[in-house]
Amino acid sequence: MEHGFNWFSLVPIPFFHEYPYVPFGIVIFLALLVMALSVSRKMAAAENYLVPEKTLTLRNTFEIAVEAILGLIHDTMGEHGRYFLPLLGTLAFFIFFSNISGQIPGFVPPTSNINTTAACALIVFFTTHIYGFKANGMKYLKHFLGPVWWLSPLMLPIEIIGHLARPLSLSMRLFGNIFGDHTVLAVFMLLVPLIVPLPMLFLGIFVAVVQTFVFTLLSMIYIGGAIERHEEEHH
DSSP states (O other), rough: OOOOOOOGGGGHHHHHHHHHHHHHHHHHHHHHHHHHHHHHHHHHOOOOTTTOOOOOHHHHHHHHHHHHHHHHHHHOOGGGGGGGGHHHHHHHHHHHHHHGEEESOOOOGGGGGGHHHHHHHHHHHHHHHHHHHHHGGGGGGGGOSSSSGGGGHHHHHHHHHHHHHHHHHHHHHHHHHHOOOOOOHHHHHHHHHHTTTTTHHHHHHHHHHHHHHHHHHHHHHHHHHHHHHTTGGGO
């Protein structure tokens, strides 16, 4: 499969030439890990880590991002959604940096490949149903059967298809938008490398932010809905 020039095409490893999204995904993961460890060490070394720094630093940037994600979790899932901050925050950071990396010449955004986006979507899918059962027990199955028992034969296949469509929708939406944006930008950079691609760069940043937001928000809705499915029945 031809991916055009990327920095890993200079590495004499055929696997990297055929599947460049794999090493670029590893690079982004390691970069996020290094930044997280750096912020943690600075906070541990600070005399009063609760006091924010006066200038915009890596720590402040991460704090703002985490607070925004936490606020969205609280608005979407309620107070109990804080438990899922590590998962949802990790997905948001990885997807955003993967998306935005496509604006850098020679980078292949990992999210421009369906395997990466499908992996993220399947994590959300299994988390949704595992914690749905954990929160509600076998009562979680009731929402697959509809409001009345005689509708069960009709509602069961509809609900199953609907839930199976969720990871497909999550993965295809993210993959399609990032792949399309990266392809268009690459074409403009190849044909007219100066000035003309600038609007596409800004559009690419916008797409990266929006697709991260959409994926994260839908993940919150799916997980939150599974956990709260039968809250009214307990009262």
